[in-house]
Amino acid sequence: MRASFQALTGALALTSAAFAAVPASADGEVNIYSYRQPFLIQPLLEAFTAETGIETNVVFASKGLGERISAEGKNSPADILLTVDIGRLDGAKQLGITQPVVSETVNGNIPEHFRDPDGHWIGLTSRARIVYASRDRVDQDTITYEDLADPKWKGRVCTRSGQHDYTIGLIASMIAHHGEEKTEEWLADVRDNLARKPAGNDRAQVQAIYAGECDIALGNTYYMGLMETNEKEPEQQEWANSVRVLFPNAAGRGSHVNLSGVVLTKYAPNKDNAIKLIEFLSSEEAQRLYAETNFEYPVTPGVPVAERVQNWGELKPDTLPLAEIAKQRKAASELVDKVGFDDGPAS
Structure with a gap:
């Protein structure tokens, strides 16, 4: 049995109800460490649970999550890390806390230049x-x-x-x-x-x-x-x-564009559910929700840009x-x- 999610203090804030002491290896769940603020991702997670029945547990912090996963090692309850900026995405890979995401769905939804060549990080939206x-x-x-x-x-x-x-x-x-x-x-x-x-x-x-x-x-x-x-x-x-x-x-x-994105942790206890969540986040439905909520640009081709964002002018990304x-x-x-x-x- 892997370590359970625990009530965290200091910089970490719990954002899911009935979160503490949830077994990380329990069926029907996925455990998320997130640099993205709760209000930015909650609509997506609710939509994912409604579609799949898989519950989501979230720990939010403004810094230190990659290092925490590294320190937790094989006992880490985290399945995925949600973050912003290519520096943090690549940094997670360099810390050795990731594993490749093997998914034809993700590869079909997310253009190659928004994915790590080895599959260790996946872009979800761009700014x-x-x-x-x-x-x-x-x-x-x-x-x-x-x-x-x-x-x-x-x-x-x-x-x-x-x-x-x-x-x-x-x-x-x-x-x-x-x-x-x-x-x-x-x-x-x-x-x-x-x-x-x-x-x-x-x-x-x-x-x-x-x-x-x-x-x-x-x-x-x-x-x-x-x-x-x-x-x-x-x-x-x-x-x-x-x-x-x-x-x-x-x-x-x-x-120049940068990303919000996701990594699959090296020892993800709920790997299959984590991949299902990553696939959902790459879908047209989630991309539209993500873009409209956060005023960002979808990375899945064909998903429309929110009207407010369109009003700023046309983006030609590098x-x-x-x-x-x-x-x-x-x-x-x-x-x-x-x-x-x-x-x-x-x-």
Whole structure:
């Protein structure tokens, strides 16, 4: 008998009823460790249970789940790990806590460039790393990532930390396209165009544009949806209304996209049920639910984009396999430190 799911304290929060002390090897269940917040995935899990009768048990945390699975080893109750960003997906593979997902259904639903070549992670939805632009102070309606280094943007750019997963992913994609030397030059020029030291999350960058601290900023598409629909904090709706979405490199290679995704754990006690859940998450029904709930882009071909997301403009995604971008993440992180990106613009 494997270890049961236990009540967890500290950073971990239980999100399923009747969760504690559920035998991980029990029939008709699947145990999920999730970096995705409960409200984002609960509609999907309810739909899965309604369709299959398989119950879902969820542990949520903002960090440390991959390391927890590694520490638990063969006794881990986790069947799958839900996460965001290619860094965390590939990181789980590098930790040795995954096993390949062998499923013709998944392979048929999810395009190859959104899957690990060895099957160790599966992309579920994508989000683009776009430019938020002030409606009042920016007239142009096209831009490239390379343009961010143009001196005309000096003192006008905001972004979050260069070491954040989202920023590292973009820099890694630049390395994959241009090589380290040119990317280093580009990154140093972007640093000198910053209005201030990198700080805050993606929403904070839009707030900074609203406040007049900068004119353009990097961010993920889905944050626009979260701000536009935030009735509890209506000031965020005002921030969102102050910017337009620009899709970088739309006339060329396309915009950098990243993923939310899933891995099957190495010692999954409910492997068959876990694969059924992964197959369901790759289905048209789940992809539509996922995209509409989270303002993200479906990765299953033919599934429509939510109307709100369509209103931001057409996304042409960069088709460079994310596995190739993942290979450049270490080099990207080193460049951030090398140029002192998080120190802000050079004096």
